[in-house]
Every structure is written in C-alpha cells, then in structure tokens.
Amino acid sequence: MGSGAPALDREQTPRKRDWRSEDEFVLQLVRKLDCPVFLVINKIDLIRREELLPLIESLMKQFKFAEVLPISARKRDGLETLIEKLVDYLPSGERYFPPEQFTDQPERFLVAELIRERILMETGEEVPYAAAVVIEKFEEPPPAPVGKAAKPKKPRPLKGGGFAEPVLPVTSISAVIYCERDGQKAILIGKGGAKLKAIGTSARKEIESLLGTRVYLELHVIVEPGWRESRGFIDTLDWRRQLEDMAKRQADEVEETAGDE
16 A cells, blocks of 8 residues: 655645655655555645645646545544545455564664654654664663573562562664755754754653663764665665674674684
8 A cells, every 4th residue: 555645834835836855756656656545635724725625636636646635633633534545445365464463574673763753753844854764783682591590680679668670671772864964964963962862862762662671772963965866875774784784794893803802
C-alpha cells in the first residue's frame, strides 16, 4: 500500500501552488509505485473550506490517486475513515510473523527512526525531510549469566521503606544526523546545544522503552549537501548496509587491539 501527501504550508492558497523540492521529491517516488496510492491532506483545520476543493483539484492533477482523504490529525477529524479505507484496500493473506512480533526490522533501524521522529517533533517544519539518521555504534550489554553462575542480587532496601528498583544494563548508541545546509545544522544544534540535547533526551526515553535497558545516546550533526539527490549516500541509509559497515569497523578495532598486544 503506497501513500503520498505533499506537505503544504498553512499560508499556501489555491492561487499560490508552487511546488517545493520536498513536494516534487515525494511525487517522483509516488509515480514509480505500482499499487493504490492515497492522497491524505492533513491540517485541514488550518485552511478555509472554500480553498480546500481547489487545492484538492490541483493535487489530483499530479497523479491518479485511489482515494482522496482530507484529515486533521490534531483534531482526529477523518482518521477513522482513513483507517477504514486502508483496511478495505489491504489484501487478505496468511500470517507471516508471530502475533507478538510487530515488525521485521532490526532494533538499529527502529532506533534511527525514533531519533528522526524526535527531530521532526522538536524542529517542526524547520527541518522537514532534510534530516537522515545513521547509527554508527550500537553496543548491547553482555548477556546475563545463566545456570549456576546466575545469582540474582537482593534488592537494596530504601530508608523510607520498600526496595530500590534493579539497575538495568546499558546500551551504548552513537548516531549521526545528516542535514543538507549549515542553517539546518544550526537549527538542529540550537543555542548552546539546547535543541540537540532536547532531541537526545526525548529520543533516549523512547529508545529505553523499546530496548528495556538504560541507554547512553551520543548524537552528532554533519552537513552533507544534496544528500537526497545522491544515490550512493541514500544506499548507505539502508540498515543492512549499516550493519555491514559496523561489523567491519568492529573487526578492524579487534585487529588493532590484537596488534597492540
């Protein structure tokens, strides 16, 4: 099921429909799809009704959409219809994964997506689709001992009564946020690093909930001009390629350590 909805500024009117680079980028991807595509127009609460129909007509000229669904996510207007339509179009099929498995993507991919989500939430429309996240280090805690070696620690009693929560192991993660311009880098870092700290703090809480461990999260911002037009760079965003690169770096580090000894 494909879906595409060019983002529109609230100030944009039917008399001003100039396409931004992000709009054309999305439409180029949509035109290559061989499946039903929904046009979902969000934030309809920010546009007057008499402007909405001409806007829809303008967008429909760009592609033959299977469904056109104006919604307001903030006010939850039209969301039930959207879900119903999605279910109607999805083909029935056998279950390929266990019920408790909600995705076939690895944790590293999910971590990168959580960081990117917090970037969008923290920066709003200032850095829309120009940010990419690459996980450069993902060190999981050592496995817990089993059998006779496994000696559960007694919970530490608190002065006021009760017991302290058990100390969870730590997962160490290093990620790079790529953007296209120096101005976007400045927005991502913020004054005195405040914005990057807010992104890291909120992302870390989400990642800890996902992994069930404490998380040490290190973020860096790098400017990569025109990365969205670079096929080679986009290929590096594939999580399979990232796993291969991390495995190679770890093997090189082991060799260097062995050589020093």
